Amino acid sequence: MRTSIATVSLSGSLTEKLTAASRAGFDGVEIFENDLLASPLTPEEIRARCADLGLTIDLYQPMRDIEAVPAEAFARNLRRARHKFELMRRLGADTVLVCSSVHPLAVDDDALAAHQLRQLAELAQESGIRVAYEALAWGRHVNTYTHAWRIVEAADHPALGTCLDSFHILSRGSDPKGIQDIPGEKIFFLQLADAPLLAMDVLQWSRHYRCFPGQGGFDVAGLVRHVLHTGYDGPLSLEVFNDVFRQADAGPTAVDAHRSLLVLQEQLGVADPPAPVVPTGVAFAELLTPDAEPVAAVLGALGFARTARHRGKPVDLWQQGAARVLLNTSGAARRDGTNLAAIGLESPDPTGAARRAEALLAPVLPRRRATGDAPLDAVAAPDGTELFFCATDRPELPDWRADFADIAHEPAAAGIHRIDHLALTQPWHHYDEAALFHRSVLGLHAQESVDVADPYGLMRSRAVTNPDGSVRIALGVGAAPTDDTAHAQHIALATDDVVAAARRFREAGGRLLPIPANYYDDLAARHEFADGELETYRELGILYDRDAHGEFRHCYTLTVGRVFFELVQRDGYRGYGARNAPVRLAAQHTARAVTGG
Amino acid sequence: MRTSIATVSLSGSLTEKLTAASRAGFDGVEIFENDLLASPLTPEEIRARCADLGLTIDLYQPMRDIEAVPAEAFARNLRRARHKFELMRRLGADTVLVCSSVHPLAVDDDALAAHQLRQLAELAQESGIRVAYEALAWGRHVNTYTHAWRIVEAADHPALGTCLDSFHILSRGSDPKGIQDIPGEKIFFLQLADAPLLAMDVLQWSRHYRCFPGQGGFDVAGLVRHVLHTGYDGPLSLEVFNDVFRQADAGPTAVDAHRSLLVLQEQLGVADPPAPVVPTGVAFAELLTPDAEPVAAVLGALGFARTARHRGKPVDLWQQGAARVLLNTSGAARRDGTNLAAIGLESPDPTGAARRAEALLAPVLPRRRATGDAPLDAVAAPDGTELFFCATDRPELPDWRADFADIAHEPAAAGIHRIDHLALTQPWHHYDEAALFHRSVLGLHAQESVDVADPYGLMRSRAVTNPDGSVRIALGVGAAPTDDTAHAQHIALATDDVVAAARRFREAGGRLLPIPANYYDDLAARHEFADGELETYRELGILYDRDAHGEFRHCYTLTVGRVFFELVQRDGYRGYGARNAPVRLAAQHTARAVTGG
Known part of the structure; x- marks a missing residue:
């Protein structure tokens, strides 16, 4: 299918955005009004630039607060529309997005809305333009796709159709099945965005936290399946408002965006990239x-x-x-x-x-x-x-x-048999991208993201694994761009006896990360241990956790460059010791202060 | 009143936090468990450090998931409590916070909750410790302060009281008036936090967006008034979970925090700093x-x-x-x-x-x-x-x-009669602090914060003004720490005729910021202008806005160093042209790319 992306999804000037979209392989763009207003290029120049880049202008957006308003306000709206249709002629864009009204004067009157949208469509048709009417999730009276469609149906004009947006539909918990009742030729446009499942005001959620399909918690593929069932043959277009993407380089973001649509099309069975080959070990x-x-x-x-x-x-x-x-x-x-450069x-x-x-x-x-x-x-x-x-x-x-x-060598094994997991620090702008990458490109499974308190800010961490756990990569990110390199990468080594491995390491001259005594007093309050066990952990700096599946014991070496090693003994335990991470991070800050490292 | 702050409100190691709190003038601290666990200091050393710094340890927190649980789970809880009471003895802390349970096994049984809390209080009393029971806003069965108090009242033990937290009370929209029905001596502790009025999941709101009193939207003073009415004579203590404060230097944050309590006490009439002297001009x-x-x-x-x-x-x-x-x-x-260094x-x-x-x-x-x-x-x-x-x-x-x-000089006036406003860029970590500072220290009025889209990220901006508008300062901040210096400061100059002033500036060799033609096409779509008016604006790069009070015309010089000038003609208009800011910001990026400035 054709792919498209709204310019608002990318950072930078309009020309930067267009270039990035083209290089990432998109077929078209939605031009967001503010990007045009802020551009020094004329509409004709923008049109030519897009043509040079092999991009069509699939949508101009948005027109707002058009319908179900008093006659005088509607006359002003038509005047504005005439200007915008002329602009679209110069741009070479043939579809305009009209969002359902949030205007305080808008009335709850579907017949009036249909009547006015019909007039707008009549005017648009004269310029060869189609009007795609979309229900905003926070529209004043029209906020579900079924309601928007009823109005479009009632208006019954060939230049008026509906625009579906996965965010507005799924954020409200609407059932996308009803999409199949809309004729495909009346779905003029399809905008896609995913989002993490947040319990927050839907307007704020929409404006700041959208992400690309597969990076959030929505069943975007399920929705698109319903759309394809109608016979819709327009583009899959990404419209993503995201505070982080607004700051990130447009180039990698556009690649990430296009990858999300490739994976989506694979899920839908309309694209057929080479099948994933899941890694079987490190x-x-x-x-x-x-x-x-x-x-x-x-x-x-x-x-x-x-x-x-x-x-x-x-x-x-x-x-x-x-x-x-x-x-x-x-x-x-x-x-x-020293840094972890390859796997x-x-x-x-x-x-x-x-x-x-x-x-x-x-x-x-x-x-x-x-x-x-x-x-x-x-x-x-x-x-x-x-x-x-x-x-x-x-x-x-x-x-x-x-x-x-x-090389001839003395075997000096200390009970380590494999790499348990690798922990990588992600650049701040690419945390969501990283999870989608490892999932789609490598075929790994992504676990839930967890917050971890570092003394100097919150970190987030998310693991990706293969089915038998022989490949585990923990992707971490600091709370802000300044933290990109604040947190070290590490290699965790699996052993069946962490106490023995830690002792041998120390006896061979290695230095383990010292863990504060207060941590062990708390362990004593939380769990019961065999005689002497806790004293051993305290002596060696071994941390302890348990989950429903088993126990976890682990300890850390001091950091060399940006890298440290962890010794882990997991007896059925499935996590990564997130509970202990704040203590470990604080201990690393202390150790750095002491060693100057 | 005595003032206190929870260590979780500040960034850094425990010793950094204690030092910052002491230097800012706090009398005491709440020690947050994770800060103690992560500290290399023993409890005795922490106690000594606090004493050296003139800080009392007013609260140890928290104990969780204690009450209304099956007998076996409660036995484990008492075991844990014994450990923690011993720890508190070593710390010299005599009050422990118990949050209402969120445990899946907790039952909705007030009698059981009261019975178990009474047993806990009995155990605490043996160590000279008081238990302060607090309703979390998201507690499983107990999530209002009135409910928590009913349970404390039923338990009827001298070592058991309640803890009130302004966030948990006001975030749920509870009426704080009922606080007056609690005897002051049974209010063992008072935790204060403000928060912006966000419509989001209360747990996330609480953990990431709390701020100091006066920086958010809660009527914290109103709540404290009710508390003081009960005869409560404990400290005012700040417990603020905030992602930004977690990263900011502890020193300035602690000063900001203490200032918020001084202002609060002034509002309450229990402190009497010198009265504000509102500035009357620039x-x-x-x-x-x-x-x-x-x-x-x-x-x-x-x-x-x-x-x-x-x-x-x-x-x-x-x-x-x-x-x-x-x-x-x-x-x-x-x-x-060049930068704007003083006002x-x-x-x-x-x-x-x-x-x-x-x-x-x-x-x-x-x-x-x-x-x-x-x-x-x-x-x-x-x-x-x-x-x-x-x-x-x-x-x-x-x-x-x-x-x-x-100096002898030629008067060369061009119709500018005063400074209209000054725009300052705030360091990322101090945006909330800046508004409170200008409001409390200078006696200015703070307006709502608005989001402004820059091509490379979202900015926020908030104006502070005196009553007649003769002092107006716009405080701006970038979307992330990396933007600290990305946005220039500026001096806006008031004129009664911006067209004439702009022309004279150009004729004298000055260069105005070029504004894209597309902006004027949009203006034509939005408003009707007299013949030739829009062409004049387009020629000079004058921007236009209107609000309910009047019209606004403004234009910008190119940037010198970090500073530029704005010419403004406000005919009743009360804003700052936020609607035009995205176009202006994009035009500045373009101008910098062109001039290399």
Whole structure:
């Protein structure tokens, strides 16, 4: 289907918005009146710019407070409409949005509304324009799509149809099934937005918290199914008012927006991108560092051994059980030190996974490889993390391990058998995008977002996982743009005995994050422990939580650069210790203050 | 009355919070459990730190989900309580907050609730502790203060009382009058918070949007009046959950918080700071600049004449009618260029105004003056702008003009007669504080906050004015911390004929901000104008608005450093052209892109 986006959904000047929409692959745009007013381009120039960019102008919007008003006010409205129809002629736009009135003078009189909308449509028809009448969720008298349709039906004019907007319908809890009773040719336009399920005033909700389909809690696909059933053949158009998107770069937002429509069309069965290839495990985590020594020391103390070295690049493989960490000291390291730069995901079909990622607009990374290197497919996540699709130890497929030469080493295992989860910090503007990306591109399942109190602001965190939990990525974000880099990334390592692993780490010279004694006094108040157990936790800095499925014990190393490690023992527990996160975050602030790190 | 603040209201580590509360003049604190758990200090050390800082620990909080639960769950609760009472003994805190239960197992049984709370109080009494039972607005069965009080009354135990929280009472729309039916000695604690009037889920509202009394829409003073009527003699304590305060520096937030309680006590008649001295006009606006030439050129073209020079400092006075602008080229100018650094306010009693400002915790500025200079009282606003209290041409008072020596000059008036308003950009964290400051310290009236769409994000703006409109200050803030300096400050100059003033400015070589033609096409659609009028506006870049009181015509100079000028002709109109702000902001972005400024 054709795709379109309202200019209000993107940040910047009108020309920035148009460029971003075109580059992301949209077919058309809705031009929002304020964007036109603020543009130095004439309507003719805007039309030409859109044509150059391969964009049609699918809608001009909005006209407000038109119908069911006293005759004198309506005469003024027609005068305004004549101006706007002339403007639309210059723009080359043939459909105008009319929102149901919120005017204090509007009366509750469907016959009058139909009569006046018919007059407006008559005037529009003279200019070759169609009027799409939409029920605002907070319209004064008309606020449901069924009511708007009754009025359009009564007006019975070929240049008058209805516009459906998923937000206005679903935010009120209206049943979208009734859409099927509207003839498709009378649905002049379809605007799509999702939204988180918030209990708040619907006007504020609409103006500040809309998001792209799949990023919120609405069943947008269900609604669109009803629309398609009518025979509607207009575009799927995104109209998203969102405070964050207003500030974010238009380019990535437009890509994110277009991806949401691709996924929606896949759900609807009207598009057929390559099927998702769900990853089956974590092949490796790659740390980029200007200086390998501090991280190597931590890895060594954790019981990892340096088992191999890349044949052509300064990259070492550190391993313990199935937990693999690559230490990369090539030049691209950030000045602020060690960071988690790439993740290798075990994939049943690496090439298929990359094809899907590319079809869903993920940036495919160039294969900067030497001759003879194993070909390895990789894409960039919204936060810049490189994701490699790997087939470790599967002889029929290229193996990234083949690029590494083994090193003789002492096995020094300390009971760590795999990577439990990875925690990535998302740029503030791309938190919603990140969840949709990991879900749609990688086929992971996104869990609920939780708020976590840091001493210096609220963080949000959301995990994405594969079905058996062998891939778990926690996506975190600070409370404000200034926090982008305030919170470290980390690698959590699974062990069956966190106490033993922590002791071995300490004995090997590692330093664990000290946890305040008050935390343990509170644990004692909340739970009963075996004799000596709590003292052990207190001594080592081990945190404790439980859920309906089991117990969780975990502890942390100090931070190196932007990265730290966590040792986790999950005995059935399914979460990530969110309850303990405020204490951990505060302890990290304290540790930084002490070490100056 | 004694004042107190919950540690959750401030940002940072526990010790940062305590220090900030003490410095701002609070008598005590409520210690929030998570702050204690996350602190490396032992309870004894926290107690000692508070004592050193002159703070009492007025409340430990909270205990949750205590009452009206099955016997087994209650036994666990008593076990937890024993631990917490022991902790409170070590802390030296004698009152604990118990919030009404939200536990899924809690039953709707007041008798059981009273019975269990009585048992808890019995246990508390053994440790010399009082239990303050509070109805959460979203409590499962108990969510009104009257209900909580009925249960406390039924339990009838000397160590059990109630805690009142203005948020929980006023957010539900409960009538606070019923408070007077509670004996004051049974009100163990009073927590105060204001909040903007939002229609949203009360739990989210409470956890993210509380603010200090006077910053929101609640009648907090009305509620406290009812409480004082009961004979309550405990502290006024602020418990404010606010996402912005969580990130802001604790120091200024604590000062802001304490100021809100001083103003509240004044409203209640229990404190008596020096009376407000409302300013009666703008004496001058002072621009600090590293290079006077660009601003001097704009002022000259606007028809200002350089009329005097400071006797001891590199400060020139530019004047036209009663509009005065000081150009200060002393060394302290910001590297990013010209900015609006100070405002002179005409004051009927400059010394009295300064005394009130000081009593309300405004930083009093040192009088760095040469011998012989007129003494001039000044304080710093939350955004750092210096506010001088002036008496221009009033022989009985020191006159700042006396420090200036007249310069022979050509009068070059262009119809500007005074400063209409000043627009200041507030640091993101201090927007609410700024409005309270200008209202309480200066005695100005704060208007409603409005949202304005900038191409790169939403701005908010709020005006404060004196009764006759001769002092108007527009306080603006960007949508996020990164926008702190994105938006310029400006000086709006009043004229009776903006067209003539704009023409003269242009003829004198000044450059006006170009406004897109599309704006004028829209004006033509919205209003009818006399022949040629719109063409004149289009030619000059004059914007137009009207309200119920009259018409408004205004235009803008290009920006110099961070400052620009506006010419305004208000014929009865009372606003600030907010409707035109998106177009103006976009035009400024365009102009910056063109000029590279």
